[in-house]
Amino acid sequence: ILNVEQSPQSLHVQEGDSTNFTCSFPSSNFYALHWYRWETAKSPEALFVMTLNGDEKKKGRISATLNTKEGYSYLYIKGSQPEDSATYLCASPVPINFGNEKLTFGTGTRLTIIP
Amino acid sequence: EAGVVQSPRYKIIEKKQPVAFWCNPISGHNTLYWYLQNLGQGPELLIRYENEEAVDDSQLPKDRFSAERLKGVDSTLKIQPAELGDSAVYLCASSSRGHFTDTQYFGPGTRLTVL
Numbered sequence: 001i002l003n004v005e006q007s008p009q010s011l012h013v014q015e016g017d018s019t020n021f022t023c024s025f026p027s028s029n030f031y032a033l034h035w036y037r038w039e040t041a042k043s044p045e046a047l048f049v050m051t052l053n054g055d056e057k058k059k060g061r062i063s064a065t066l067n068t069k070e071g072y073s074y075l076y077i078k079g080s081q082p083e084d085s086a087t088y089l090c091a092s093p094v095p096i097n098f099g100n101e102k103l104t105f106g107t108g109t110r111l112t113i114i115p
Numbered sequence: 116e117a118g119v120v121q122s123p124r125y126k127i128i129e130k131k132q133p134v135a136f137w138c139n140p141i142s143g144h145n146t147l148y149w150y151l152q153n154l155g156q157g158p159e160l161l162i163r164y165e166n167e168e169a170v171d172d173s174q175l176p177k178d179r180f181s182a183e184r185l186k187g188v189d190s191t192l193k194i195q196p197a198e199l200g201d202s203a204v205y206l207c208a209s210s211s212r213g214h215f216t217d218t219q220y221f222g223p224g225t226r227l228t229v230l
Contacts, residue, residue, distance in 0.1 A: 004157070031215035043118065044158075044206070044221040051216055089157055093215045102171075103215060105157030 002026060004092050006106035013080045014114050020076045021109040023090035027071035029101065034091040035064055035075055038108070044089065047075075080113045087111070117141070119222035121207050127228045133195035136225045140188070140209030147184055148219060149192050150206040158206055164190065165213055194227075202229045 005024045013019045025033060035047040048057045053068040061078045077084055087108040093101035120139040128134050140147050145166050150158035161180065163171040166187035175182065179198070184190040194201055204226050208219040 034218070036221075041223070043223045046218045046220065049216060049218050091157070101215070102160060103219075105159070107155060107157050 003094060004090060004104045004106040006088075006090060006109050008109060009107065010110040010112070012112045012114055013077075015080055015082060017080055018076065018078045019080055019111070020074050021088065021111075023073045023075070023092075023106055025071050025073070025090070025092035026094055027068055029093070029095060030068045030071075031093050031101070033066055033068075033073050034103075035073070036089040036091070037086045038089060039086040047088075077111075080111075082113045082115055085111060085113045119207055119209055119220055121205075121222035121225055123225055124223060125226050125228075127230065128197055129230050130199055131196040133193065134197050134227060135194075136192045136205050136207075136227075138190045138192070138207030138222060140190070140207070141220055144209035144211055144220070145187070146210045146213030146217070147190050148208040148210075149182060149190070150208065152204040152206055152224070154203075161192070163213065170213075197227075197229045199229050202227055 007022050033050045036044040037047055038044040048064050050066040055066045057064050063076045066073045087110045089105050089108045091103050091105040094104040096102045122137050147164040149161040151161050152158045162175045162182050164184045167184050182192045204224040206224045208221045210217040210219045
């Protein structure tokens with residue numbers, strides 16, 4: 001993979017259900033994988049910075065895993081609440097030319113929690 | 116601790132008019148970023164400053180966009196003249212060092228509409 005890709009593009013989840021979504025990124029020259037939550041009309045909020053293969057991080061009901069060898073990260077939300085409704089962005093450095101990378105964001109997963 | 120401050124939050128202008136956005140980063144953060152976010156896309160880097168030096172402006176359309184970061188603190192991004200395609204959200208972010216493993220802290224953005 002040569003870019004940062006997220007799936008699905010959007011997701012509707014019933015309140016109380018758990019959910020997860022995926023971020024794929026270039027596995028060569030890996031430095032870090034960032035997850036952000038962006039609620040409408042607010043600033044994007046940093047959730048996690050992950051650097052080690054096999055790393056798992058947790059913040060309340062949200063957790064994330066990282067596989068740098070195959071180039072993917074999962075974000076999990078347990079027991080979804082209405083306040084979890086937001087767009088979730090991931091970002092990772094992507095090679096733009098020889099020896100040069102740029103932090104590149106995916107297009108996001110828009111999560112809507114249905115009360 | 117105050118977060119990244121941006122103003123204005125919203126701006127509506129007619130095409131060919133100039134427009135300017137202002138950003139005040141988190142105190143002590145040496146690295147400042149300006150991003151462009153089009154609808155349905157992830158943020159894309161326009162320019163990155165280390166203190167007052169622009170170290171990456173390769174994605175900045177220099178024919179109409181300019182930026183400055185006087186004294187290595189506040190920054191201004193200007194568009195002159197604005198075009199219809201410039202309608203987007205302009206995000207400012209800051210980080211302590213600018214390494215790929217550093218968390219970037221975002222402001223709420225300026226939503227620009229060009230008529």
